[in-house]
Amino acid sequence: MIHTEPSAQPSTMDTAAFLKHIESAFRRIFSDGIDLMRYLPEDKWLALKQAGLLLPFLDKKHGGRKGSQFEIQEVLRIAGHYGVPVTLRTGIEGALVLQPLQEFGDEAQVAQGLDMVFKGEGGGLGVTEPETSGAAIAREMQSYYEYTDEQTIYVNAAKYWQGNSQSDFLLVAAKERKNGKLAKVINLLLVPKQYIRYEALTSEGLRAVRYAVNRIDAEMPAAAVMKLSQSDAAGLRAFQNIFIRSRLQLVGMTHGIMEYILENLDRYVRNDIKFVDYERREIQRRHQVSEILYRYVCHSVSPVAPVAHQLMEANIVKTLATEYTYAAAQMLQKLLGAKGFERGHTASNIAIDIRPFTIFEGPNDMLYAEIYDQFVRATAEEKEAGIKLDKNQTLLDRLQTDARFAAVARDYTLPEDIRSFLQEHTLTDACALQKVFIGKIIARLFVFVQAEHEDTAAFLLNDIRKDILDCRYCG
Template structure:
């Protein structure tokens, strides 16, 4: 087995060759999907072996190795990295942790046949409200029958294996409150999931999405083994995935930083290079701060998101990471496109695609506004239990902000009481997310990460918190006028 850094370099070099020398990634990325030959070339070094245990021939499911693969892929192509992220965090890691006797065959198929897998939770009528999913299962003589519909699963029609979430249906037709998960082998006729529609997704063209009809039988040994409840299993899987978003964000943001720096150091406006303009330097420093924060997130994910850990209770940190990271990805993309000028407004450029490709990350696996609300609710609940009213005092004591909050304590000195509007909760969630993730940067800086990147990032975090707290204390209470059409036609007033 190759040493990891040699393995990673070989994979990175292969991707660079495929996407910039052998093929034109800018043209490939405007097409729907990739052909089998291209996938075969991408998978030739078995990149997904990083998420397969050593006893089954893999590299051992080491989080550092998994995130390294995601970052290397994202530097060349965000959709490709998301493809690997789906396989790693939503299929292979759950299978390694919760799978039974079926694991050996499936892992072998991944290693020898370059198979791919995904996760089916979301339904047409139940997206964020996953606990009310209607896909059901009933016991049969040899296993289980699954019935229902799923949609917006990445790799629809492409994955060879699926983990499908369903609720048990009783004899009277009622669905269990708990959730179970089943591994489905799409090559088996009895387990084949039918794709009834492919969606024309906005961005991420490489990945097929669609609607799936489930009416299948699976053997008993393909049911994942719960360590406690199915809901806790689902939270463990989703929280691990959200923490490991950092790998995808790392390569994506670094590519935008490199592309934008290169453009600004060569492009001239009059007699000046773009990088000599003050506001351009400020905007570049925003992308660089995103790079720094993402570096801290990656290090934290390596420390905490191994499959050996139960992450079901780590919702606050997982939600902070996913929401703030994906906001940083979108902001970096917007800045990169703005600084590239007209050249950035082309679909067949890495900068031009970045806005659409990263936008979905703010929505799937929990819309960011919802996640920020959940962060605030969790923190406010902890404050009530601790009988604390001062946000500063509470966050200085909380383990996830005890190092970062003291740096900004003068900004945080106000009481939180009474009933808050959701828009206020979102603002609190955004503040906490910044403090949580900046603490990750503090941790790696103590280990030797660059002090100048830390110092610049601290200035941006401070500025963000000031702006967010203004929204919190003096928030805009504007509301929608639902029946707005009467007396609102401008033509009648001129």
């Protein structure tokens, strides 16, 4: 049963009342503490879901809330105050399960999935495979299904590192096999746990989330197939869109963790050594960047609107949010000295648990290189307006005409050394290695133009100068 005041239902409360209700549910459910060195107790997780934690991810027609991006970001942020695994589980079931399930599932599949999420142990998303590169997954994926008759499919899949492994089901990404050949397009299969054999993984961190190698080698009803689209090209785009949306939303998790880091900084670090003070400010500056990314997503994304055109932005949000939160976590751990090395200490948990955020949903190095590629190509809007990019223009020319960098928060002039670096390169002359570093520079410039405070801007310029040094060094 959903636990609420008799007159108020979380699905109909106004935003402020709903978020207060979620905060108080967390306080109540974790009133006796939380041990992040063990799996999160399923009864507590279910109680949170039944209190309405995932309602912002749920369509109104399925009993959810009104489709507000702010509410999605807020529930992730609030969960972050209870540790990395708690907000990660919220993100997994919200962005990787509920949203794709509702977008691509038919009525029966949605009903089956929602039942397992809201009455059982829920599910996870199975994309990565042990034998293929997660970074090149769309091309290399080997998991497949094959129709044996109209009602039945044979599924052969090996998936690994699925968050929420061993719960009630996985949405499994697989290609259709016909006449011995794998299609290019990827679909999802709703696979209940009775078809899955798992070998639990012992992870370095994130002990509160279940991970496993999941193997499926079984016949099952063909009703499990969720076609992402009827055409091949649109199917791959739809698959990619799942990750564009979840990369954008991910800043809700990291921003909550950033706030949790600041809380713990206040609690544990009371030293008045000058350098410690400097490091404290450096953590705060990373938090300010996180705030800009958080605000960007709340204002520029909607759960009910397409996100296909925001691939570069999604990659920027994901890389910077995770890079800066990971760095802040490491600094907090260091500032605690030996305490930060104690097994199970909050600071140690955050530093270990946040690290894979730089790996999953696309490893950051790959995403930085992609940011470069997306920056030097015409956007969908430009293509529609018939604009063709002059490939001989410099990165600075592009920056000054690219509408994605026009949301300027204050008057600024780029310092001469940075302008001159951007003028050294045309849109085509970066090698594969340089793309990673230039991608980082572009990502930071995206935030730099939105920074309201000089302090944040100066911090970003400092990092850009380090990237420039790296880029010149590697080139």
